Amino acid sequence: MKNYLKYGAFIFLVALNTLIVKAQKFESPGVVAVEKGLLVYAGGELPKHAYYTIERKADDERKFVAIARLTAPESLAVLHNRGSQASQSFTNLIPLTGNNEKRILNYIQNNVSDDSLYRAENLPIIAIASGTAYLDTLIKKDKRYQYKISFYKNGATVFQKELATIQNKVLTNLPKPETLSSDIVNDAVYLEWLIPNKKDMVIFNVYRAYFGTTDFKKIKTKKGYADSGDGLHLIAIDSSTEKSSLYKYYIQPVDLYGNTSEISEIITAGKLEEAPINPVLNLQSSALPDHKIKLVWKIDTSKIITNIQVFRSKDYDQNFVSIVNLPPETREYIDILPEASENFYYYLVISGGTGQEFMSSKIAAMIKADSNILPSPEDLQGRGITKGTEIKWLYDEPYTNGFYIYRALSGTDRFYQVSNLIPFDNRSDYYTFKDTDKNLKPGEPYRYTIRPENDAYILGKASDTVEVIPGLKTTIEAPQKLRSVLRNGILELYWEDLSQSETNLLGYKIYRRDTDNGPWKIMPNDTLKYYKNYFYDNTVKAGENYSYKIAAIDIFGSESNAGNTVTVAIEKQNDQISVPNPPLLFKNSKGIRISWNQLASQNIQKIKIYRSSDNLKSILLETISADAENYFDSSIEKGKLYYYKISFINDNGKEGNTSREVSIKY
16 A cells, blocks of 8 residues: 655645535535534525525424525625624534635626535535525424425515425435554654545544643644545645644544544654653642642653643542643642632642653642631622623721622633722722623623722632623514405414524514504413514404504513504405405416306405516406306417416405415416
8 A cells, every 4th residue: 555645745735625626516405414403405596686485394293484584695794794603503614714705795796596606615604605505403303304495586486395304314425534644744744544435525624632632623734635546545734733742633524514424543643752751850839828829840851741730639648639731831830729727739640742641749738817818798789780780799897908890601610800999998888880891791691709808909708609680681673564464354464574684583572452542462372483473363353443563572581662553454244355265277279267266255246357477567457257267368478477366356346355376387
């Protein structure tokens, strides 16, 4: 088996992704399982002045539910934001660069379809940013789903397609790389793996860790390939290594959709010679104020080490725990202890460059309580205010210089100082502090603690913690385009879908007023779910007037202003006109026949037939008697697409709502 590293065949080093400069197009439309969910490709036409809608239903559900509306990005900023968000879900692929984003936007502005848009190393990211694909993450693993794609342009439906059912389970056809060799040339690490064939691989990622650790991280390397009789050789050159360090490497092939295979075998490489590590030359401890222990040590610098671990226990013989991992060049460490007047014991574990470990001797350390350390503040309270949070506490100890406020995210123990010194003034009332940091997030709980400082500038004991949620109010867009349809005695309301534009949307509230000046009342079931931009009111009564308005609610409890109001008069039974079902269309050599189902209502006297074509407004074609069962339209042209709809006229001469349009090409 030829070793391309040792034989110097670096002329084969070509960036691997040049093997596939342009990615093969998606099958249009289609869906594929990826690491974070199901990637739905809507179609090959770029949705400029148009849009795709994506609907989904689970295998055990009967109806499709709208989940996304896709449009082409109108600016570089929109494309950048979409690409950045998509990159977080496809971490195995290469993120878009500024030049890539400009290329993509220029392509979208100058082309109709996505034929030459994609690149193999980030195909899903480009598709999502361009508005031709959607990543559905709100689904369950291993469950089966079906999607329906619709494309709308210039107010008309271009196509609708129901995709085949797919299981949310990633399936890959990727090779597992076999380790071949490693070498050091001009201070760079050269690595080589072998795969029998490429299969679905488009790129591979390289991961590296210091020898003796498991903290592998993805790194940037020069990558290449060399094709030979025994398979495809994958080559990586790491020029970012440190001198006198030993590393472990593995690679992981990635397919077009960011899915990965098993990792390769691990290669160990570096510039070390095996040598024993001498013991730590000197390990000492000393007590510092504020419950601190300082450890210092010396190590023979002629020996290579990769890691220093510090262990601590209250018991000399057992229960030691690792408290910190330090870089090999560290020579001191300050340990902040939670208790005073206690004995503590320490030792170090030194990891060598070639895998050896050495444990130092144990040493004792003791921290004494300082009589000048101030006690903790009392009666700590907190509340949310309009611009953030407010903290208050009581304190009357003498020799106090002031206070510092510390804040942490709820669920974490890492506190950060968020105030300058708040002076002590010996008051008998509460001290207060208002935290109006712009980084505070609405609805996010924060923990606060306070430490006093004495006149010798020594910090006292920390108070108990208090958890506070900022009183910040979020703003949310009001739902617009509210409209109504009365169908079979049920009033149907529809409005603008905010689920894509409002990322924190929780749902909608429906308000109804039964009289012109009556109070607004929330309809039953309180809040609709965020993906339901419709509501059916089956409690309306004939002869009554009703007004409706819709407000949106976010996950933090903020409610938007109401959108436009619609008022509906529910006619008495004799005046109500049912909405017709869509007409049935048939064509022959002489024209198009329009027919309809038998009329259920007894008060229908006439039927109006409307027709449109070439994106023009519908015109009245004919008004005929309700006794007729069909109508034949001979005033048509071959090759044109026609749209038809019908409406009913009752015996009072009033016309009802039209049916849904249906189309036919003659």
